[in-house]
Amino acid sequence: MFAPFMVHAWLLATIVALVSGAIxxxxxxxxxxxxxxxxxxxAFPGAAAASLLGVxxxxxxxxxxxxxxxxxxxxxxxxxxxVASALWLALSLAAGVLLLSLSGVYAQSINxxxxxxxxGVSREQVVSVAVxxxxxxxxxxxxxxxxxxxxxxxxxxxxxxxxxGRLEWIFLAMLALxxxxxVPVVGALLVFTLMVxxxxxxxxxxxxxxxxxxxxxxxxxxSVWGAIALAYLTNWxxxxxxxxxxxxxxxxxxxxxxxxVAQAG
Amino acid sequence: xxxxxxxxxxxxxxxxxxxxxxxxxxxFQLAPGEFCxxxxxxxxxxxxxxxxxxxxxxxxxxxxxxxDGTTAGRLVGYVPQKIALDPGLPxxxxxxxxxxxxxxxxxxxxxxxxxxxxxEQMLHAVGAEAFADQRVGLLSGGQQQRVxxxxxxxxxxxxxxxxxxxxxxxxRSTAEIVALLRRLSREYGAAVLLSAHDMNPLLxxxxxxxxxxxxxxxxxxxxxxxxTEVLSELYGYHVDVVRVHGRVVVVAAEASDQIRxxxxxxxxxxxxxx
Amino acid sequence: xxxSVPSNPGFWVNEPVRVALTVGAGAALVCAVVGCATVMxxxxxxxxxxxxxxxAGGSAAYLLGLNxxxxxxxMAAAVAVVMEWADMREVRERDLLTGVVLGAGLGLTALLLYxxxxxxSVSGAAMTVLFGSMFTIPATIVPVALAVAGAALVxxxxxxxxxxxxxxxxDLARAQGLRVRAVTLTHAVTLAxxxxxxxxxxxxxxxxxxxxxxxxxxxxxxxxxxxxxVLAALIGLGATxxxxxxxxxxxxxxxxxxxxxxxxxVILIFVAYLLSSWAATRRGARRGAALYGCExx
Numbered sequence: 001m002f003a004p005f006m007v008h009a010w011l012l013a014t015i016v017a018l019v020s021g022a023i024x025x026x027x028x029x030x031x032x033x034x035x036x037x038x039x040x041x042x043a044f045p046g047a048a049a050a051s052l053l054g055v056x057x058x059x060x061x062x063x064x065x066x067x068x069x070x071x072x073x074x075x076x077x078x079x080x081x082x083v084a085s086a087l088w089l090a091l092s093l094a095a096g097v098l099l100l101s102l103s104g105v106y107a108q109s110i111n112x113x114x115x116x117x118x119x120g121v122s123r124e125q126v127v128s129v130a131v132x133x134x135x136x137x138x139x140x141x142x143x144x145x146x147x148x149x150x151x152x153x154x155x156x157x158x159x160x161x162x163x164x165g166r167l168e169w170i171f172l173a174m175l176a177l178x179x180x181x182x183v184p185v186v187g188a189l190l191v192f193t194l195m196v197x198x199x200x201x202x203x204x205x206x207x208x209x210x211x212x213x214x215x216x217x218x219x220x221x222x223s224v225w226g227a228i229a230l231a232y233l234t235n236w237x238x239x240x241x242x243x244x245x246x247x248x249x250x251x252x253x254x255x256x257x258x259x260x261v262a263q264a265g
Numbered sequence: 266x267x268x269x270x271x272x273x274x275x276x277x278x279x280x281x282x283x284x285x286x287x288x289x290x291x292x293f294q295l296a297p298g299e300f301c302x303x304x305x306x307x308x309x310x311x312x313x314x315x316x317x318x319x320x321x322x323x324x325x326x327x328x329x330x331x332x333d334g335t336t337a338g339r340l341v342g343y344v345p346q347k348i349a350l351d352p353g354l355p356x357x358x359x360x361x362x363x364x365x366x367x368x369x370x371x372x373x374x375x376x377x378x379x380x381x382x383x384x385e386q387m388l389h390a391v392g393a394e395a396f397a398d399q400r401v402g403l404l405s406g407g408q409q410q411r412v413x414x415x416x417x418x419x420x421x422x423x424x425x426x427x428x429x430x431x432x433x434x435x436x437r438s439t440a441e442i443v444a445l446l447r448r449l450s451r452e453y454g455a456a457v458l459l460s461a462h463d464m465n466p467l468l469x470x471x472x473x474x475x476x477x478x479x480x481x482x483x484x485x486x487x488x489x490x491x492x493t494e495v496l497s498e499l500y501g502y503h504v505d506v507v508r509v510h511g512r513v514v515v516v517a518a519e520a521s522d523q524i525r526x527x528x529x530x531x532x533x534x535x536x537x538x539x
Numbered sequence: 540x541x542x543s544v545p546s547n548p549g550f551w552v553n554e555p556v557r558v559a560l561t562v563g564a565g566a567a568l569v570c571a572v573v574g575c576a577t578v579m580x581x582x583x584x585x586x587x588x589x590x591x592x593x594x595a596g597g598s599a600a601y602l603l604g605l606n607x608x609x610x611x612x613x614m615a616a617a618v619a620v621v622m623e624w625a626d627m628r629e630v631r632e633r634d635l636l637t638g639v640v641l642g643a644g645l646g647l648t649a650l651l652l653y654x655x656x657x658x659x660s661v662s663g664a665a666m667t668v669l670f671g672s673m674f675t676i677p678a679t680i681v682p683v684a685l686a687v688a689g690a691a692l693v694x695x696x697x698x699x700x701x702x703x704x705x706x707x708x709x710d711l712a713r714a715q716g717l718r719v720r721a722v723t724l725t726h727a728v729t730l731a732x733x734x735x736x737x738x739x740x741x742x743x744x745x746x747x748x749x750x751x752x753x754x755x756x757x758x759x760x761x762x763x764x765x766x767x768x769v770l771a772a773l774i775g776l777g778a779t780x781x782x783x784x785x786x787x788x789x790x791x792x793x794x795x796x797x798x799x800x801x802x803x804x805v806i807l808i809f810v811a812y813l814l815s816s817w818a819a820t821r822r823g824a825r826r827g828a829a830l831y832g833c834e835x836x
Contacts, residue, residue, distance in 0.1 A: 028635060031634050031635070033634040033635055033637065034583075034584040034634060034637075037584075037587075037638060037641065041744075080353060080578070080583070080755075082584045083578060085584070086583045086584075086586075086587055086747050086748075086751040086752075087748075087751065087755070087809065087812060089587070089747060090745060090747050090748030090752060090805050090808070090809070091748075091805060091806075091809050093744055093805070094745065094748070094801060094802045094804075094805035094806060097670045097742075097745070097799045097801050097802050098798060098802040100666070100670070101796070101798060101799040101802070102793070102798070114649075114669075115645075115648075115649040115652075187649075189645045189648075189649070190642055190645055190646065190649075192638060192642065193638070193642030193643075193646075196635055196638040196639060197639055197642065200635050236650055236653060237649040237650060237653045239645065239646050239649035240646040240647065240650040242642070243642040243643045243644070243646020243647070243649070244643055244646050246639060246642045246643070247639050247640070247642060247643035250635070250636075250639040319713070319714055321710070321713060341714060343710070343711065343714035345708060345711065348708055350707065350708075351707075353578075353579065353758060354707065355758055355761040355762060355763055355764055355766065355767045356703070356707065356763065357762060360703075360763055361707065364700065364703060364704045364711075365711075365715075368700050368703065368704035368711075368717075369701055369704065369712065369715040369716060369717040370700055370701075371697045371698065371699075371700070371701065372696055372697055372699060372700070373696060373699045373700065373765070374700060398762070400762065413711075416711065417714075
């Protein structure tokens, strides 16, 4: 499990988990589970296109993520937020289907894009992901307080900052960046589990926002490590364990809140 | 007791939520067609009392009876608090009123002239004809309020409950809605129980007042209830009922001294102390 | 190009095309009706999650050699009921719960598709389950699909008024003595039926388009609920049949390889949405101008 060829996998997965856990805190605070699902899944055709064209996957992901942010934020005006996410997702996946169908292969690499692929990671990949992650974490740290205020009340944040729309943009952009980082590892279908599960559990165990953020990151890292270890031992897809561990996190959070309410009552 | 004739009888109603008493032995009675204000500050238990009458909240002890002897049910019309209708719903004002008539029935409504007439008549009664065909979520707060009153009244309930219908309305709309409700309660013979934190807009219209403080209530005619000694006993500490420029204000003792002093200094600008 | 299709004799006598047209029509109609209620109740995410999660049922069916429609349906119905039940108290938690259920369900799909690929002899199950392939729907599914569609439409008609009233405000429904939970639970089951039909047609991942797209377009334009239903049904049906026709035609564009039906259906739906959105904005602007004119006078 700790053979040399696995070292890159562990490293990469840890970085991905760090970033996902951090952005996940804001996803949960802003109740943006659907966009957090729609952006990664909607970006998957980008990676598929990139691998068909033979360019860097990260580039393809980035292009489709940017498109996703644009379309979602555009459709959100005068429409329900969840409808905007759903429409973008459908549109982008339709393009993906066309690409897959015209290329005539449902390659194993596509399967990996959907459900995660941690093995066979190169040193260059680790480096580029590390650089992107530092950038994402830096921006998040910079905007952590305004984003939190905005989640509490858009009007309060608007009063403090002048305009509120910009924060939604920053949030979506960071979500997009996390997507670019995480999709090749965890898979487009399951990235958001890594964001939503740990973060929703963490906020049940503390009332302090930054502790919840730290808890979210810690649980996320633990989930990814657990998922890789289990996948290695069983030889089953890593996505299964990411999904199940995310659900386990959420359930533990629910139980904890229920217990707290019962005690208070 | 004349329980048979009463539109609503509340007897020693108690509600606890999460171990905290919300209503303590609340008792009062409404006659058919009576217009009654349910007055109290935020958190005094107004909404809980209305929801208990509707059967949404179960009483821990005591009893609530409606005109037909049942608890809750089809003889009660209800306008919830601070309702903001979703502009995404493709419903015209008249569709909302029609849903008040038979929204709980299964299956789509068959076109019926009688139904259409009932709806039309109700829209006319609340003065909503002008915007009857507009999307209800895009109407103003006062307009939505009228539509919801029509929704609640179209089944000809014997009792109409309204939760803070005057909140968020401007002065003119407030007076209009009060006058409208007063007229409708006479026309339709429906008792009206309307909650509000400010009794002043209702004073000219109320037949009866139920004053709630910390879950306890006194009921009666406004001039009997809104008095210093009655409300002081209800609150459990001394309060003053102060009349300033024709408005009634209930204040704790020290505050009332300050208000008197302030009015004495500057009678014009303190006229609207709440 | 679209006009050339019906004149092509092969199109109408082709068995797979006829099956696709029938099943597609059923899916489009049910999705339009159920989708309107779903969008009105702000459950687009739940609808999408059900569709995605139903793929686990679809992959299991391929593994066990069962009717895939029953696989999609079983999984979707089970998850719909569980989600509606767990939703009971905390409405604000709905999105998170949906997300977590979706994650766990997709994890399961990953495992089952892995088994499909390694143990079963089914090739391309993943592609079929996730993205649909209408021209390979077996004819034996038609009666089952029509029965499912009929059941969903009847159930939707029965809860039509109560569901509208609950969408307006749950308290108003309760005040009329309605058992809101029974109504929303029924709606959850019709949602499962609609989603499994759509998963059969355009694939689990794209079912959202058929469910949400026509409904969202119709709700922007319609003035009253029934109008929305009819409009959504027309858009859904038009997009599905148009998509099938275009896909059939596409065999002649890139010889030997047709373009996927799902692609055309989704694109047509999106175009319809953009058009209706544009029309609604124009109408809104006109009405706004009229209002201001009125107030100014």
